[in-house]
Amino acid sequence: MNIFLQLILGWLYSHFFEYxxxxxxxxxxxxxxxxxxxxxxxxxxxxxxxxxYDENYEKIINNNNLFEPVSLTVLLIAHLPVAxxxxxxxxxxxxxxxSYYIIxxxxxxxxxxxxxxxxxxxxxxxxxxxxxxxxxxxxxMDMLFRTSKYNTx
Numbered sequence: 001m002n003i004f005l006q007l008i009l010g011w012l013y014s015h016f017f018e019y020x021x022x023x024x025x026x027x028x029x030x031x032x033x034x035x036x037x038x039x040x041x042x043x044x045x046x047x048x049x050x051x052x053y054d055e056n057y058e059k060i061i062n063n064n065n066l067f068e069p070v071s072l073t074v075l076l077i078a079h080l081p082v083a084x085x086x087x088x089x090x091x092x093x094x095x096x097x098x099s100y101y102i103i104x105x106x107x108x109x110x111x112x113x114x115x116x117x118x119x120x121x122x123x124x125x126x127x128x129x130x131x132x133x134x135x136x137x138x139x140x141m142d143m144l145f146r147t148s149k150y151n152t153x
Contacts (some may be wrong), residue, residue: 003088012094018100019141023134038067040130045127046079047108052115054108068104072097092102104136120148 004089025032027038027064042064046054076097107114107121115122120142124133132149135142142148 001086001089006086006088007092010086010089011096013089014093014096014100015135015138015141018096018136019145022123022136023147027131035067035071044130048130051109052108052122052125057105057108061104069101072101100137107136123149127142 002052025035027036029036031039043054043056046056056062059065061069076094079090079093082093098141103118104121107118118136120139121131121136124130124136127133127149133142133146134147135141
């Protein structure tokens with residue numbers, strides 16, 4: 001498969017995976033209780049209480065915020081076999097995982113930056129309905145699946 005095609009497909013796949021994991025794993029209290037507790041009950045609670053700011057992102061790794069980096073590492077390891085057949089697809093997934101963590105972390109430390117550059121994510125945390133706008137880095141899957149609703153003013 002063409003290198004460019006692998007990169008594009010890997011990038012799109014990563015946005016789809018981010019959307020699915022966020023929507024149906026991190027916000028599902030019935031099936032994924034541990035993930036829900038770590039994401040929604042902890043991260044959403046803290047972010048909502050502090051206008052998007054989450055002190056657990058100040059340090060790259062701390063005991064209160066191991067769930068996200070460990071989950072991303074496990075997901076990368078699970079996708080490792082892909083690297084043998086489609087190495088650039090895997091590189092796109094690796095890049096996307098790192099960019100997800102960096103962008104998500106920055107949006108909860110530098111709240112002004114987050115509200116300016118990720119208004120859909122700010123709405124996901126601060127809006128009336130916290131069960132919309134599942135894409136963190138970009139709202140492309142939310143637009144595709146019509147789950148994007150945010151106030152840009």
